[in-house]
Amino acid sequence: MxxxxxxxxxxxxxxxxxxxxxxxxxxxxxxxxPTQPVSDWERQNRQRLVSEDTAAPPPYPRHADLIEFYVSPTAEFKYFVDARSLSVGADRIVRFTLVARSPSGVDNVSYEGIRCPREHRLYAVARAEGSWSSRDSDWREFARGTSLGWQYALAHYFFCPHRDPIRSAAEGVDALRRGSHPSVYVEPKNLGGSN
Structure with missing residues (x-):
């Protein structure tokens, strides 16, 4: 066999x-x-990332629309936000055009977003002739005490009072013109004044 x-x-x-x-x-x-169950936190964050609005950069800023804001006594640059570009989307992201002016007078212009309370994103950088170059970056936490302290200053003193985003562009423009958001206490030394 x-x-x-x-x-x-x-x-x-x-x-x-x-x-x-x-x-x-x-x-x-x-x-x-079977797939692993998804937690509420994962579902919430996935939805937040998926539902982010995409916005085209605004027109190049005009000098008359720039509002200067104070960053710190060690900041060498002067920082401005273009009032016309400031917006708050349905996704609760505060978007704006930032102008960082060097001591020699050169302007660095960028279109950015802040997701309260402590994340920022670069959308585009302006070219010398006034057009935009896309630089879509990932969301990143900003660090205090660095040369990028302007991100912390904008979020903490102007756009994210009590860790929540402002409700409208008008509220943000008002905060910038006042020197800080009205509901945020700022010591006089942090406003650039002297004691």
């Missing part, structure tokens, strides 16, 4: 297919496995 191959009795095709067919079956079974 001829000797039968091992495993050929019950499933002869499986035995002939060898390891390749077995791996295919393992992969098929793994693909049918």
């Amino acid at each position: 001829p000797r039968r191959r091992r495993g050929a009795g019950r499933y002869p095709r499986l035995a002939r297919g060898g390891p390749r067919l077995r791996w295919l079956l393992v992969l098929l079974v793994a693909g049918c496995a």
